Amino acid sequence: MPRYIMLSTLGPHGAATLTELPERLKEVNEEVEALGVKVLDQYALLGPYDFLNVIDAPDDVTMARLATSLAARGTMKTVTLPAIPVDEFIARLKG
Numbered sequence: 001m002p003r004y005i006m007l008s009t010l011g012p013h014g015a016a017t018l019t020e021l022p023e024r025l026k027e028v029n030e031e032v033e034a035l036g037v038k039v040l041d042q043y044a045l046l047g048p049y050d051f052l053n054v055i056d057a058p059d060d061v062t063m064a065r066l067a068t069s070l071a072a073r074g075t076m077k078t079v080t081l082p083a084i085p086v087d088e089f090i091a092r093l094k095g
Contacts, residue, residue, distance in 0.1 A: 001056045003040075003083045004063050007049040014075030035066050050076075054083070 010018065017024055029039045032055075041054040057063040060082070067080050084092075 001038075001058060002060070002063075003085070004055045004057055005081045005083050006053040006055055006067070007045075007079045007081075008051045008053070008070075008076045009048070009078075010050045010076050011074065014073075017075065032066060032070075035069065036062055037066055049079075 025042070029042070032039060037055050037057040039053055039055055041052075043052045044050065045052055055063070055066075057066065063080060067078050070076060070078055
């Protein structure tokens with residue numbers, strides 16, 4: 001299954017919600033997984049992004065649907081990157 005890195009930045013409303021209800025992070029993960037993806041790892045970050053999520057999704061369209069769904073809430077912005085395992089990348093470079 002393809003793997004993706006999703007970096008997210010909270011907006012003011014998202015930050016306020018998280019401050020009041022920290023467990024909301026886990027609830028969002030459950031909602032995300034209901035869209036057909038699997039959150040493998042999640043990290044809180046310092047710097048320009050607030051969170052890093054490692055996600056398995058069946059395909060790019062499913063991942064795009066997830067990113068669009070999250071953005072539509074207006075509480076966060078995301079950057080999504082496909083992640084290729086290094087061994088697979090090397091094998092494909094070899095032909």
